[in-house]
Amino acid sequence: MDEEEYERMIQRCLRCSICKWVPQIQVKSQKYATICPAMDEYNFHTYSGGGKIILALSYHLGRIGPSDELRDIVYKCTECGGCAVSCKFLNTLEPLEIMCEFRERLVKDGCGPMPAQQKYIEAVKKVNNPYNEPHESRKEWLPKDIQTDPNSKVLFYVGCTASYRRKEMAIATARILNAAGIKFRLLEDETCCGSPILRTGVKDAFLESMNKNLDAIEALDVDTVVFTCAGCYDTFKVDYPLHRKYNFEVKHTVELFDELIQDGKLKLTTEVPLTVTYHDPCHLGRNAERYEEWDGDVVELMPLVNINIPKKPKRCGAEGVYDPPRNILKSISGLKLNEMERIMEYSYCCGAGAGVKSAFPEFALKTAQIRLDEAEDTGAEILVSACPFCSTNLQDAIKEKGSKLQFYDINELILMALGMDIKKVKEKAAEVA
Amino acid sequence: MVLEEDTFKEFEKAVGVGNVNDGEVITDAYAYNWCMEMFNYMDGKEPLPYSSRPKAVILPSSTEEVQKVVKLCNKYGIQVKAQSTGLGPWNCVSSNNSIVVDLRRMNKIVKIDEKNLYCVVEPYVSGAQLQAEIMKYGLNCHMPGAGPQVSPLASATSMNGPGFTSPSTGHSSRNVLGVEWVLPDGEIMRLGSWGMKNNPDWFNGDGPGPSLRGIMRGWAGAKSGLGIFTRVAVKLFPYPCSTDFELSGHSPNYDFKIPDFMRLYVMDCKNFKRLDEIIIQVEKEEISFMCSYLSGLAVMAIFANSFEQMMELMAVGGMKAPLVVIIAARTKREFEYKQKVMDYILEKNKLANIIGKQYTPYPVFYAEALRSNLGLHGFIATGGFQSTLGQCDTAKMCLNSATLNVPAKQLFIKKGAVANDFGEGVWMTSYESGHYFHAESPTMFDQTNKHSVKGTAQYFERSNEIGLVKHLGAPFFVEGDRWHDMFGPHMHNYHLWLRKIKEAFDPNNIADGGFYITPGKDKKGALKK
Known part of the structure; x- marks a missing residue:
């Protein structure tokens, strides 16, 4: 996102609150209608995707300056991109990209990252x-x-x-x-x-x-x-x-x-008689959609109305990796997949992303617990995913909550379906650890 | 810290730690809203999208907490502005002595009474959430054109609320039943059957005793200028067709299994005279789920999910007076009956339905129609959008208003201030099967372009003046003292009564009346008691 586009976009939030919810036509219940972990935890509009766009504008206009409060709010976001999917159902704003750019600007101004994040950056x-x-x-x-x-x-x-x-x-x-x-x-x-x-x-x-x-x-x-x-x-x-x-x-x-x-x-020949539910990691799902190159022109069709020629691709999460993990699970004999309400491009985040797990561990855990509630409501006994961050945070939340759910990485289920003793893999992991 | 330390602590004691914030980072985000730049310009201020910054934002979680906050506001002489889902400038404070009460933590569906067709909701239940839950009972609710993400409570108690399903679900003011209301002095008022001493329940909005619905919200709502509504009962309606809602694919190009008994008609009535006759014929039959007149461009917009896609629909946009009707049914027999009626009206008026012949919309259109998402398509051309007019009258009167508005809009199109819809961009819907009608003129502008903002504001003012001079009734944006004092003398001096209501219910002028009306003052400038 270049300077011009950033400035154009931060002036265009409609403050409609659509960024707080899954795409409106995908709302299936009151309980699981939300998409933004930060809003679910902190409640003030300022924490939402739209709220942070407003903050970017306020900062740009000099209405607010760098401060610890600003830094905390901007970094209390898992950058899961759920807001962007919902916004872009009809709009052309890029809440997630604005967020990334805003953080870069704060870093340049000495107002980021969080101390815990700085520590791991030094470690890297x-x-x-x-x-x-x-x-x-x-x-x-x-x-x-x-x-x-x-x-x-x-x-x-x-x-x-x-x-x-x-x-x-x-x-x-x-x-x-x-x-x-x-x-x-x-x-x-x-x-x-x-x-x-x-x-x-x-x-x-x-x-x-x-x-x-x-x-x-x-x-x-x-x-x-x-x-x-x-x-x-x-x-x-x-x-x-x-x-x-x-x-x-x-x-x-x-x-x-x-x-x-x-x-x-x-060949997955061994029966795995388990009922599982699959959590789409943000990094494998909606955010794993590549940017398509677009070298077109913005043409003024009439005063105030511009059109992209050719049509500019809109990155809405549709090209995330959704079918392969589900195909794998469906290939395992005896295994039953019960889907959660929020899946694929409108999946709810595990809560660990974008440095949140290190800087705001309680927020990360609470978000994971919301996801666990949803997983439990499917009747599944196993929560499965395909990301080590999700794995860590969801397992931490299972312990914290005392949930009966067990967590497995999808590759562990494949091993079970290959007839390998999963306990031995876990033990081996502990042994090498 | 903007609030005095003691004041802050008292608010915090009322609503809990972490639920009061007076820091500039939190509060500045609450100063921003859609179209605020236009209202600032109308008030002679710099056209920025920010209001005054609230002194603090407070998040109560119950009626009792709201009551405590309001009483503290009375104690300290601080004004209060409440918001639910918060879309629109009327959610912003109008002075630098106001706090915002954000009702987000009050988000329960208190009751669904499927037998008596009503439910009770708190302020931060969204329309989509409510609809998802009542669909499980085969029921539907009214949602305003602002979309399913906004609050049914706010629409029912405090706003003007036409929606695309108004032919079958009415206007927000006609949907409100029992109400729980924290008055500006902190007392709790319970309206309708919820106010009964014995066996209170929510099923009736207008009794026992005299109805206060007119005072509470009137036609356009007080926008929190008369207190805070904490729970409300609203009517429910049978869902128009099967509640099986099968979406597949990915956003934004979802595929949708169109319910068996649902059909869309788009017909060009050619001119407003015929449109007036035909829309009444359709509505008299009480068969439509949706029945709207939309300009050609607006028809293009509701069928598209991007501006580029909209431009591919030029053939649809050429219609002069398109009437968009959706019929839906729960049984084959009901569906056949409704189709027969529509066939008869089409034949009688020599109309052709273009759907399935000249144009077939993507199935997701039907999903959006059922979930009241079509109003949001107004933003796809320029990103900025607001409506003038707002008439609520007969179809003839609404169309007359739309016709008279065309030259005014064209003037500002020529100036390059508003996007070119030939001045004809109008949405008109029937309420309650043609019982009455609503018309508004969606106007596309660029909120980041000062010339466009100023021109659009001037056009709105011109449009309001036309409403006044031509006796078209009070439009949407007669809000705040200036406009009420301008329209009131021409409309039975209603502004005097409105001000008296404000003074009687808000003796300390605590409810921020910037988008409602403010109390009168004596010669010394003090608030009249």
Whole structure:
């Protein structure tokens, strides 16, 4: 978003409140009609997508200046993009992009990010991961019996969270790749994808991470990079190309494994008699839609009425990855999928994104608990997703709430359907941890 | 801190920690609203989209908390402006001595009485939420043209409320039943059967005893200038067709399974004379779910989800006097009957339905019609949109008003202040099967362009003057002292009565009356008691 577009957009919020709800024609109940975690928690209009656009305008006009209060409100947002989907059902505003740009401006003015976020950004600079774990232990998740191939054209980009915190996801991915006979390699010197930095508005440090990763990958003869982390996937797929083009394909494991199942290369033969519900991660769903290049003109059709020629693509979340995880779940014999009310492009956020989990852990947990309520109401016993951030936050909320739900990463369910003992994977993850 | 520390603490004690904020970051967002720039210009101020900044924003969670807040406002001489979902400049304060009471935490559907066809809601239940819940009982509710995201309580108690389904669901003022109302002095008033001493219930708005509905809201509502409404009962209606609501695909191009017994008619009546005759014929039969006259451009807009898509519908836009009718039914027999009636009217008037022949809308149009989302399409051309007129009368009178308005609008189109709809952009709907009609003139402008804002404001003023000079009745934007004092002398001096009501119900002038009316003053400038 360039300067001109930013200034044009921040003047155009209608204050209609549509950003607070799922798209109006998708409202199915009173209980699950909302889309904005920040509004659900903090209530003041200022916290909504529209409210933050107004703040951007007020800041731009000098009506308000940098302050701790401003910073807190602007950073109490998971950047889930739900507001943008609802707004863009009819409108052409970009609440999420305005939010990202506003954070960048606050950072430039010394009013961001939050101290806890600054801490993990420093950690990324120092040890290449936001958890401040030793870089040299990044591959410790890797069980000895996993086969890797240093000459493979497929790279498994593990990501920081699966490497250090959600090892079961990394292990499950590697085992499934082995089971399907897909040779893969790992980066010798993997570094944070930069997503947690980018979402806080610290652009320079993000670009540094991006360049390190792309330099490292492009030095290899790789044609596909596979991700089990929705955040890394989104960042590579959507954000990197805005700054630097690359010439390899990116796939989330749900896309790859869905293809392998459809092609008969991955045979899910073991019955998994569970009732599950699937949580769409924002990074894999609505935000994983690429920007389409548009090189058209804005033509004044008549005074005050402009038209884009050719038609400018509107990024509404329709191209998110929705079918592959559902196809996988439907391929598992004995498994029953009960959908929640808010799904796909209008899914409710888990609450962890954009640095919220580190800066405002209580807000993150409360948001996850709202999502748990919705999952519980489906009658499912298992909550399944495909993102390590969602996994961590939703599991934390399950513990906090004392919910009977169990959480599984979708790859763990695939392992079960492959006949592997999931307990052993979990134990192995604990062991390598 | 804008409030005195002690005052802040008292408010906080009333509503709980974290529910009062007087910081500039929170309050500035409440100073902003849609079309505020235009009202600022009309008031001789810089055309910015901000009102005065409220002294604080307060979030009560119950009627009792609202009452405490209002009593504190009386104690400290602070004015109060309440808002529900908050769309529109009338949600903004009109002085720098006002707080905003944001009723967001009052969001319960208190009761659904499916047998007696009413429900009771708090201020922050949205129309879409209410509709989703009552659809489970096969019922529907009235929603204003502002859309399903706004508050049925606000519309029923405090606003002018025509909607696309008005032929079958009426006007907001006709939907309100029992009311719970925190008066400006902090006392609680219960209207209708909810005010009965024994066995109070919500089913009736006008008794026992004299009805106060006229005082409470009149035609256009007091926009919080006469206190705060905390719970209201509104009428429910049978849902017009099957409540199976099957959407698939992704936003914004959802696919929708059109219910079996639902049909759209779009017919060009060619001129207003014939339109007047035909719309009355249709409405007399009491068969329509929706029945609206829309200008050609507006018909294009309701069928499109972007301006580019709208431009692909030029063939539809060429109609001179399009009548848009939706019929819907719950049984095959009812549907066949309604179709037969429509066939007869079409044949009698030599009309052709273009739907299915010249044009077939995307199925999502039907979903939006059922969920009252069509009004929001008014924004897709320029992003800025507001309506002049606002007549509520016979179809002939409404169309007369629309006709007289055309040259005024064309003048401002020529000046490049409002977007070119040939001056003909009008939406007219029937209320309650033709019992009466509503007309407004949606006007597209650019809220970021000062020339456009000023010109649109001038056009609105001109349009109001035409309403006055040509005896067309009070339009939408007769709000605030200036306009009431201008229209009142020509309309039975209603402004004097309105002011007396304000003074009687609000002896300390606590309810912010910027978009209603303010009390009279004596020669020394003090509030008349």
